[in-house]
Amino acid sequence: MSMMSYSTPETFSLLWPDSENGREMGKTIPEDDFIVANLELGNLAKALTIDSLHVMSIGTILSALSDNTDVINYRLDIIDDLLRNHEIVESLTKIMPFLDELSLISYHRSNHDILLQETASRVGELDTYVYCIKALNSVFESSKSNIKSSGLRNLHYRIRKIAEDTEFVSLSEELPSLMKGLRKISSVTLGVNFNARLNPVEFTIVSINEEPFKENTLLHRLFNKKSHQDFTGISPIVDIKPMETVKHNQLVTVPNPFHVALFKELNNVTSAACKPIAEAAKKYVKINSRFLSRLKPEIIFILGAVKLIKTIQSAGLIMCKPEVLPKSSRACKICGIFNINLALSMHYNNPEISLESRIVTNDVDIGDNGRIFILTGPNQGGKTTYTQAIGLAQLLFQLGIYVPGTKASISTVDRIYTHFPVEEKPDTRMGRLGEESKRLNDIFKKATPYSLILLNESLQSTSPYEGLYISREVIMTLKLLGARAIFATHFHELAEKLDELNSYLQGDSKVVSLISGVVENKESTDEFSPAQRTYKIIPGVPQGMSYAKDIASRYGLSFEKLVGMLSERKIIDLPPDQ
Numbered sequence: 001m002s003m004m005s006y007s008t009p010e011t012f013s014l015l016w017p018d019s020e021n022g023r024e025m026g027k028t029i030p031e032d033d034f035i036v037a038n039l040e041l042g043n044l045a046k047a048l049t050i051d052s053l054h055v056m057s058i059g060t061i062l063s064a065l066s067d068n069t070d071v072i073n074y075r076l077d078i079i080d081d082l083l084r085n086h087e088i089v090e091s092l093t094k095i096m097p098f099l100d101e102l103s104l105i106s107y108h109r110s111n112h113d114i115l116l117q118e119t120a121s122r123v124g125e126l127d128t129y130v131y132c133i134k135a136l137n138s139v140f141e142s143s144k145s146n147i148k149s150s151g152l153r154n155l156h157y158r159i160r161k162i163a164e165d166t167e168f169v170s171l172s173e174e175l176p177s178l179m180k181g182l183r184k185i186s187s188v189t190l191g192v193n194f195n196a197r198l199n200p201v202e203f204t205i206v207s208i209n210e211e212p213f214k215e216n217t218l219l220h221r222l223f224n225k226k227s228h229q230d231f232t233g234i235s236p237i238v239d240i241k242p243m244e245t246v247k248h249n250q251l252v253t254v255p256n257p258f259h260v261a262l263f264k265e266l267n268n269v270t271s272a273a274c275k276p277i278a279e280a281a282k283k284y285v286k287i288n289s290r291f292l293s294r295l296k297p298e299i300i301f302i303l304g305a306v307k308l309i310k311t312i313q314s315a316g317l318i319m320c321k322p323e324v325l326p327k328s329s330r331a332c333k334i335c336g337i338f339n340i341n342l343a344l345s346m347h348y349n350n351p352e353i354s355l356e357s358r359i360v361t362n363d364v365d366i367g368d369n370g371r372i373f374i375l376t377g378p379n380q381g382g383k384t385t386y387t388q389a390i391g392l393a394q395l396l397f398q399l400g401i402y403v404p405g406t407k408a409s410i411s412t413v414d415r416i417y418t419h420f421p422v423e424e425k426p427d428t429r430m431g432r433l434g435e436e437s438k439r440l441n442d443i444f445k446k447a448t449p450y451s452l453i454l455l456n457e458s459l460q461s462t463s464p465y466e467g468l469y470i471s472r473e474v475i476m477t478l479k480l481l482g483a484r485a486i487f488a489t490h491f492h493e494l495a496e497k498l499d500e501l502n503s504y505l506q507g508d509s510k511v512v513s514l515i516s517g518v519v520e521n522k523e524s525t526d527e528f529s530p531a532q533r534t535y536k537i538i539p540g541v542p543q544g545m546s547y548a549k550d551i552a553s554r555y556g557l558s559f560e561k562l563v564g565m566l567s568e569r570k571i572i573d574l575p576p577d578q
Contacts, residue, residue: 012158012291014151014298015064015400017074032443038418038454039391043341047311048304050093053100056304064301065398067412067450069324075302075400076321077149082306085146089306091139092299095132099296102128102289116185116267119278123178126281129289130172137163158291171284181277186212187231188266203261205269213237305401312340312404315347316354322397322408327450329411330484330509331367332394336406338362339389340396343404360535361405364390370512372478374495375488376542377516382535383488384420384456386516390486391416391454413452413484417443420456433459440474449482449509456488468493475511476501482509492542515540 035041041058048056066072082089105125140147140156147153162168189206215237242253267274309319317338325331338361346355360382366373375383393403397410419439436459447453455474459467468491475494478485479501487494495513502510517534 012154012295014078014155014295014302015071015075017070017151032415032417034420034422034439035391035416035418038420038456039388039395039416040341041395043344044392044395047308047340047344048301050096050300050303050307054096054300054304056300060297060301061395061399065395066400067327067398067414069327069412072398072400072412073324074149074151075305076324076402078151078302079305079309079401080321081147081149081152082302083309085143088139088143088147088152089303091135092303095135096296096299096303098128098132099292099299102132103293103296105289114263114267115278116270116274117263119274119281120182122281123175123182123277125289126171126284126287127175127179129287129292130168130175132292133159133162133168134172162291167284167287171287174280178277178280181273184208184210184273185266185270186210188262190262203265205265208266208269305399309402311347312343315343315351316356317343317359317404318406319402320405320408322403322410325409325411327412329367330371330450330482332364332390332408332410332452332484333367334364334393334403334405334408334410336361336404337364337389337393337408338404339385340392340404341388342385362386362389362535362537364393366484368508369510371482371509372475372485372511373487373514374475374498374511374542375486375514375516375537376490376492376495377537378533379490381516381533382537383516385535386537387454387456387486387488391418391452394452412450414448414450415446415452417447417451417453418456419443419454419458421458421460437470444477444481447481447483451483453478453483453485455485457490458487460490464491467491476505479505479507479509479511482507484509495542512539513542514538515542 036058041061045056045058045061048061050056102125105121105128136155136159140152140159144156147156185208187209189209190203191206192200192203195201209231211231213231213233215233240256240259243256244251245254246252312319318336322334338359343355343359346353346358375387377383389404393405393408394410394413394416396403397408398412403410419436422435440458443453458474459470471487471489471491471494475487478487498511498513514537517536517538517540
């Protein structure tokens with residue numbers, strides 16, 4: 001066979017079906033700097049992290065977003081395959097330390113100027129590479145009848161071509177002898193000469209050993225006894241660590257001088273034995289591990305997605321594979337959506353408890369029947385949670401990951417914009433309203449009909465009259481723009497007379513009123529607990545109440561409770577009948 005199979009795999013990707021071109025095709029990086037905080041993406045990054053050594057960064061998540069339907073379907077199919085084939089997930093997880101080793105070898109390869117180290121590094125790389133290819137080929141061969149995605153089928157094809165290549169087969173057969181030659185150098189015995197001041201001045205290699213030295217036991221050291229083993233020292237094993245130095249005003253690590261001197265001398269002693277191994281390794285110069293090294297971050301990402309889905313499933317909730325709608329449909333329909341951040345937080349706090357009956361799910365229906373939603377309802381009624389849930393679901397979708405819910409059909413957006421309350425900065429002259437207005441203006445400068453805009457309690461920093469007036473202007477502009485939008489607000493009047501607004505303003509994005517449900521507590525004798533939150537978000541006429549008094553009363557912030565507190569503190573005297 002020819003060696004062409006070793007050049008083509010390097011362009012393969014598990015995230016971008018069109019390989020190198022795909023990485024730029026349809027990539028979507030949010031321009032909204034507030035999205036990380038508003039959607040609490042740090043929690044999502046943590047949930048996508050497979051272990052402490054492979055931490056998923058927020059930057060990695062955002063740079064992997066795409067608005068290309070082919071890219072999203074490509075990833076969804078791969079994840080679907082992995083969820084049905086746990087053996088492949090186990091194999092990918094098992095080879096992860098070896099992929100780390102390949103990356104490390106590749107990073108340090110250019111630093112070796114000593115033949116012995118260069119040879120050992122290259123043979124170690126080839127050995128690790130062969131192990132990974134064989135492990136992957138084995139699991140793909142045993143699972144090939146269950147693999148449906150083009151991504152994993154393509155990866156299997158490339159892995160199999162490598163494994164069947166005559167040069168790879170020859171390498172597999174020759175590797176044991178190459179490794180055997182290198183393993184003869186497991187340790188060296190040194191002789192070190194000191195001067196009169198006990199400064200080491202010179203050393204010589206006494207012997208090269210096939211066994212490594214072992215640390216003497218604490219018991220033997222306490223009683224000043226030497227172990228009977230030939231390769232046990234009389235002191236603890238001491239690591240030879242790199243040294244730190246300052247270079248260009250920065251602290252950098254450099255090789256330990258003793259390490260350099262030792263390997264230089266060891267190279268001189270072993271050069272005759274090392275050269276045949278080096279020459280044998282050179283025959284496989286066309287074989288390199290860059291194919292697997294390049295796939296490592298993508299494997300980490302996909303394994304993280306599988307881990308996230310399984311975590312949610314173990315908590316008793318459902319994530320589904322969404323249907324990918326054309327971008328032109330500007331739609332998002334999800335049955336049983338929930339806020340994945342809330343679910344993760346509750347699960348981490350109590351992993352043994354099922355969340356099936358503890359998390360309230362809702363439906364999302366954004367499309368021709370309504371693209372702009374004014375969401376009103378009581379304080380702490382779930383408005384922010386619902387708004388954030390939609391943003392997180394859209395983001396997961398455009399990562400090519402399952403979304404929270406039992407059924408979903410979604411089209412891509414070109415950007416996700418968020419406008420949530422932020423702390424007022426004392427060093428700005430704009431004031432809170434000025435800052436809010438500027439952020440909204442910045443959104444409208446960039447948003448398109450294919451954007452998703454999430455407004456949460458916007459424009460609450462001014463008088464109710466002025467806030468309501470500006471909010472109406474925003475809603476009308478959103479309708480003309482045609483973007484998908486959720487406006488969670490306490491301006492109940494904003495959702496009134498929507499028929500008039502929809503009839504006289506042009507555009508196919510209908511404005512709809514949603515309410516966060518409450519159940520009137522008619523039997524309660526407590527005037528400050530008139531309603532119970534249901535956390536269900538449904539279409540409806542705004543109720544005109546935010547039920548703030550019962551929340552304030554819950555925290556003791558009612559006139560009666562405050563007066564009682566002052567009386568208990570002997571600040572005021574109340575008549576006996578009060």
